[in-house]
Amino acid sequence: xxxxxxxxxxxxxxxxxxxxxxxxxxxxxxxxxxxxxxxxxxxxxxxxxxxxxxxxxxxxxxxxxxxxxxxxxxxxxxxxxxxxxxxxxxxxxxxxxxxxxxxxxxxxxxxxxxxxxxxxxxxxxxxxxxxxxxxxxxxxxxxxxxxxxxxxxxx
Numbered sequence: 001x002x003x004x005x006x007x008x009x010x011x012x013x014x015x016x017x018x019x020x021x022x023x024x025x026x027x028x029x030x031x032x033x034x035x036x037x038x039x040x041x042x043x044x045x046x047x048x049x050x051x052x053x054x055x056x057x058x059x060x061x062x063x064x065x066x067x068x069x070x071x072x073x074x075x076x077x078x079x080x081x082x083x084x085x086x087x088x089x090x091x092x093x094x095x096x097x098x099x100x101x102x103x104x105x106x107x108x109x110x111x112x113x114x115x116x117x118x119x120x121x122x123x124x125x126x127x128x129x130x131x132x133x134x135x136x137x138x139x140x141x142x143x144x145x146x147x148x149x150x151x152x153x154x155x
Contacts, residue, residue, distance in 0.1 A: 025049045104154040107146060114143040 026038050028046035121139050122131040
């Protein structure tokens with residue numbers, strides 16, 4: 001092919017492409033109610049549809065992609081912080097539960113020892129630090145109070 005033929009083919013191609021870019025669009029509804037679109041007026045009821053085409057530059061596209069990436073990263077960071085917060089709350093709740101369980105076990109041991117009655121119980125005086133031995137009635141009151149505390153807080 002000679003140069004004139006190549007240039008002519010290129011010009012013809014550009015004309016066809018530009019014609020397709022500005023083609024008219026028609027819309028009609030057939031007898032069954034189905035909507036159709038075409039670049040040719042096939043049906044007499046077909047109406048021309050105005051199609052708005054936007055212009056987008058590469059920089060606008062790049063900016064919108066960058067903006068989406070920034071938004072996605074913010075969302076990922078938000079989800080990660082929420083997950084960490086939930087994990088910390090679960091850990092705190094577990095520690096609190098362990099603490100409560102240990103205290104309950106200690107109270108049950110003390111209640112068991114109060115109930116055996118083989119010991120002579122005493123308390124230390126806050127001022128002098130001397131032992132003050134408890135009577136059987138005082139031990140029974142302490143045992144009942146401990147049992148009530150266990151029942152109300154650790155059952």
